[in-house]
Amino acid sequence: MNFAPSFVPQLVGMDLSIFMNDPLWVVILKALFGFILLILFVLFAIVFERKVLGRMQNRPGPTMNGPFGSLQSLADGLKSMLKEDITPSGVDKVVFMLAPAINVIPAVMIFALIPFAGEVPIPGGTTRLQVTDMPISVLLVLGVTSVGIYGVVLAGWASNSTFPLLGGIRASAQMISYEVAMGLSLVAVFIYAGSLSTSEIVEAQQKLWFCLALIPSFIIFVISIFGESNRTPFDLPEGESEIVGGYLTEYSSMRFAMFYMAEYMAMTNVSAVCTTIFLGGYHAPIPFNWLGMDHGYWGLLWFVVKTVAFMFFMVWVRAAVPRFRYDQFMKLGWKWLIPISLIWVLAVATLRTARTQGWFGQPVIWIVIAVIVVALIAAFLFGGKPEQEKAKEPDGEFDAFAGGFPVPPRPGQVLPELAGVVAADPEPQQGSDEAQRAEHAAPDDQQRAKGDS
Numbered sequence: 001m002n003f004a005p006s007f008v009p010q011l012v013g014m015d016l017s018i019f020m021n022d023p024l025w026v027v028i029l030k031a032l033f034g035f036i037l038l039i040l041f042v043l044f045a046i047v048f049e050r051k052v053l054g055r056m057q058n059r060p061g062p063t064m065n066g067p068f069g070s071l072q073s074l075a076d077g078l079k080s081m082l083k084e085d086i087t088p089s090g091v092d093k094v095v096f097m098l099a100p101a102i103n104v105i106p107a108v109m110i111f112a113l114i115p116f117a118g119e120v121p122i123p124g125g126t127t128r129l130q131v132t133d134m135p136i137s138v139l140l141v142l143g144v145t146s147v148g149i150y151g152v153v154l155a156g157w158a159s160n161s162t163f164p165l166l167g168g169i170r171a172s173a174q175m176i177s178y179e180v181a182m183g184l185s186l187v188a189v190f191i192y193a194g195s196l197s198t199s200e201i202v203e204a205q206q207k208l209w210f211c212l213a214l215i216p217s218f219i220i221f222v223i224s225i226f227g228e229s230n231r232t233p234f235d236l237p238e239g240e241s242e243i244v245g246g247y248l249t250e251y252s253s254m255r256f257a258m259f260y261m262a263e264y265m266a267m268t269n270v271s272a273v274c275t276t277i278f279l280g281g282y283h284a285p286i287p288f289n290w291l292g293m294d295h296g297y298w299g300l301l302w303f304v305v306k307t308v309a310f311m312f313f314m315v316w317v318r319a320a321v322p323r324f325r326y327d328q329f330m331k332l333g334w335k336w337l338i339p340i341s342l343i344w345v346l347a348v349a350t351l352r353t354a355r356t357q358g359w360f361g362q363p364v365i366w367i368v369i370a371v372i373v374v375a376l377i378a379a380f381l382f383g384g385k386p387e388q389e390k391a392k393e394p395d396g397e398f399d400a401f402a403g404g405f406p407v408p409p410r411p412g413q414v415l416p417e418l419a420g421v422v423a424a425d426p427e428p429q430q431g432s433d434e435a436q437r438a439e440h441a442a443p444d445d446q447q448r449a450k451g452d453s
Helices: 008-012 024-056 072-082 093-113 137-158 162-193 198-203 215-228 253-277 298-320 326-357 363-382 433-452
Strands: 119-122 125-128
Touching (some): 024 253, 162 198, 162 326, 253 298
């Protein structure tokens, strides 16, 4: 009698081409390895950020749980699980409970597309240390990161509260604004690598990393991922000084911990993606690559080192850069990053075509390049400053209590004079004639008061 479940033969005979034609047991082991590596990265990132921030702010950071506070993340997780789970009245309970899971699941999926190392030996042969790879892996990464924002938006909407809703709206606007710039910054990478596969992009960086060959793309990508991952200075969806806690305001206990974990998963994911696309992936830096120290499991070591180094950079930015205003944040994305990305993509495509067609051997192309460079320098130096905004004339009196609650006046609006309030005379300034007369009169007043008593 066959006691095996009915789906086992289907799994054994399934098409494993997207998993690089590895046996099923190898695919399962690599998936478990990727998940465990992600969880270890998250546990490390929480303690790492707190210790580094403490060092930068001249304080010790976590010291109590474990050696040097290394088990503080585990202690905080257990504390969150044991806390009371409060569900406010009036919330959409189904969406309110599903939002944290919607935010966590995409963060786990991204790690399946990251190559941790090249070919590594396993019992019975070799395999690439990557769960899966596709011809459009990078586009899939961008799509999955976009899905993760639904958890934030739904959390803000389901909370039935003003501040969470504002945080969700900010998160959606933030994703729309910076997803465009981030996608455009990757177009130059696709042109140079000739592929959208993560493993092929890593292989294209054996000689020169794209962070050096495509510096503008790297800078725009780094700025954009800060906006994508809601990290300081772009943590506007949960700006404590403006909207309390944003979409997290009504969450507590394990649900809050899931959002907290998803934030550090996003931090790990963007660090791993940046390592893969711009920092050479698992390839060793010079001169270690000359010694062959990026083959086999050595590649995993270099991947971890680069990912941790980029995580340190993100923590450093959090400690050094203050939070942007919302208007400054949107202006940076739409007026600077997107136009610069478009110009850079056009320049890279033109230079790439000129190189493949052999135009650099003709003097005309150099004349055209020189004219463009001179025009850009002249526009930068002699373009003039933008016109200052004209001062708005007062719009007249403004009723601050028209809506039933006090509202501060906008620029150009004037509050009416308060009826029945007698304005006090201004205090005399030091050194004026009135102040001197008041000082001379004070002793006489004191003596007269003593005589009356």
